[in-house]
Amino acid sequence: MSTDTNDLVVPSLHAHTGKGLGTGNPADAFVVEPARARTRKTPRRTRTNFEMLAWLFMRLSGVVLVVLVLGHLLINLMLDGGVSRVSFAFVAGRWASPFWQGWDLLMLWLAMLHGANGMRTVINDYAEKDATRLWLKGLLGVATVFTVLLGTLVIFTFDPNI
Amino acid sequence: MPAGTLYRGREGMWSWVAHRVTGVLIFFFLFAHVLDTALVRVSPEAYDSVIATYKIPLVNLMEYGLVAAILFHALNGLRVVAVDFWAKGPKYQKQMLWTVVGVWVVLMAGSFYPVLEHTLRTWFGG
Numbered sequence: 001m002s003t004d005t006n007d008l009v010v011p012s013l014h015a016h017t018g019k020g021l022g023t024g025n026p027a028d029a030f031v032v033e034p035a036r037a038r039t040r041k042t043p044r045r046t047r048t049n050f051e052m053l054a055w056l057f058m059r060l061s062g063v064v065l066v067v068l069v070l071g072h073l074l075i076n077l078m079l080d081g082g083v084s085r086v087s088f089a090f091v092a093g094r095w096a097s098p099f100w101q102g103w104d105l106l107m108l109w110l111a112m113l114h115g116a117n118g119m120r121t122v123i124n125d126y127a128e129k130d131a132t133r134l135w136l137k138g139l140l141g142v143a144t145v146f147t148v149l150l151g152t153l154v155i156f157t158f159d160p161n162i
Numbered sequence: 163m164p165a166g167t168l169y170r171g172r173e174g175m176w177s178w179v180a181h182r183v184t185g186v187l188i189f190f191f192l193f194a195h196v197l198d199t200a201l202v203r204v205s206p207e208a209y210d211s212v213i214a215t216y217k218i219p220l221v222n223l224m225e226y227g228l229v230a231a232i233l234f235h236a237l238n239g240l241r242v243v244a245v246d247f248w249a250k251g252p253k254y255q256k257q258m259l260w261t262v263v264g265v266w267v268v269l270m271a272g273s274f275y276p277v278l279e280h281t282l283r284t285w286f287g288g
Contacts, residue, residue, distance in 0.1 A: 059242070059243050059246065059247070062236075062239045062240075062242075062243065063239075063240070063243060065236070066236045066239065066240065069232060069236065070232075070233075070236060073229060073232065077225055077229065077273075077276070077277050078273060078276035078277055079276070081279065081280070082276055082277055082279055082280055083216050083217055083222060083225065083277075083280050084217060084279070084280040084283075086213050086216065087206075087209075087210050087213060088202060088206035088209045088210050088213075089206075091199075091202050091209070092202075108196065111192055112192065112196075115185070115188065115189035115192055116189075118182075118185045118186075118189065119186065119189055122182065122185075122186060143193065147193055147196045147197070150196065150197070150200050151196045151199070151200065153203075154199065154200045154202065154203045157203065158202060158203065159203075162202075162203075162205060162206065
C-alpha cells in the first residue's frame with residue numbers, strides 16, 4: 001500500500017486524528033478508499049472553473065455574434081448588389097467609420113475565440129491519443145493567436161491611401 | 163426506434179451533429195477570410211484580385227452555402243441557449259428545432275436572390 005492509502009485507512013481508534021473515515025466503526029480499518037477519493041494531495045478546489053467560463057462564453061459570444069455576423073452578411077453579401085460591390089474602395093469607405101472598425105474588431109475577436117473553443121471541443125472529442133490532442137490544440141492555438149493579431153493589426157493600421 | 167432511446171438518432175442528436183459540422187466549416191472559412199482581408203494592407207490590387215474570386219459564380223454559390231451554414235448555426239445556437247437558460251427549454255427543444263428549420267427555410271428562400279444576384283446577372287444579363 002502506498003503512504004497515501006495508508007493515511008486514509010486507519011483504525012477507528014485514530015478517528016479523532018482527522019485521518020481515515022472516522023465513523024467510529026471498527027470495520028473502517030478494512031475499508032479501501034475508491035480510486036477517485038480525495039487525498040491530501042487533491043486540491044480542494046481549482047482557482048478558476050475554466051470549463052464553466054468557456055461554456056458561458058460560448059453562449060454570450062454566440063448571441064452577440066448572431067447580430068454581428070448576420071449584419072456583416074447582410075451588408076457584404078446581400079444589400080445593394082451584394083458581393084459585386086465589394087472592393088478595396090468599399091472597405092476603405094466602411095473603415096472610415098470607427099463604428100464599423102469597432103464592429104469588425106469585436107466580430108473578429110469573438111468569432112475567432114468562439115470558433116477556436118469549438119474546435120478545442122471537437123479535438124478533445126475525437127483525438128484519442130494524448131500526443132495527437134496536444135499537437136492539434138497547439139496548432140489551433142498558434143493559428144488562432146496569429147489570425148486574431150493579424151486581423152487586429154490590419155484594422156488598426158489600415159491606410160486608404162496605400 | 164427502440165424504446166427508451168431519447169437522444170440517439172433523434173432530433174437532439176442530429177441538431178448536435180449539424181451544429182458541429184457547420185461550426186467547423188465556418189471556422190475554416192473564417193480563418194481564410196481574415197487572411198484574404200489582410201491583403202487590404204498589401205495593396206488595393208492584391209485585395210481586389212482576391213475579391214474577384216468571391217465573384218466567380220461557383221464561389222458565389224459557395225457563399226450561399228456559407229450563408230446556409232451560418233444561418234443554421236446561429237438559429238440552432240439560439241435554441242441551445244434557450245435549452246440551457248429557459249426553464250421550459252428542454253421540454254420544448256424538439257419544437258424549437260422545427261422552428262429553427264422553418265425560419266431557416268424562409269431566410270434561405272429570402273436570401274437566394276440577394277446573395278446570388280451577381281451570378282444571375284452574369285449569366286442572364288440585366
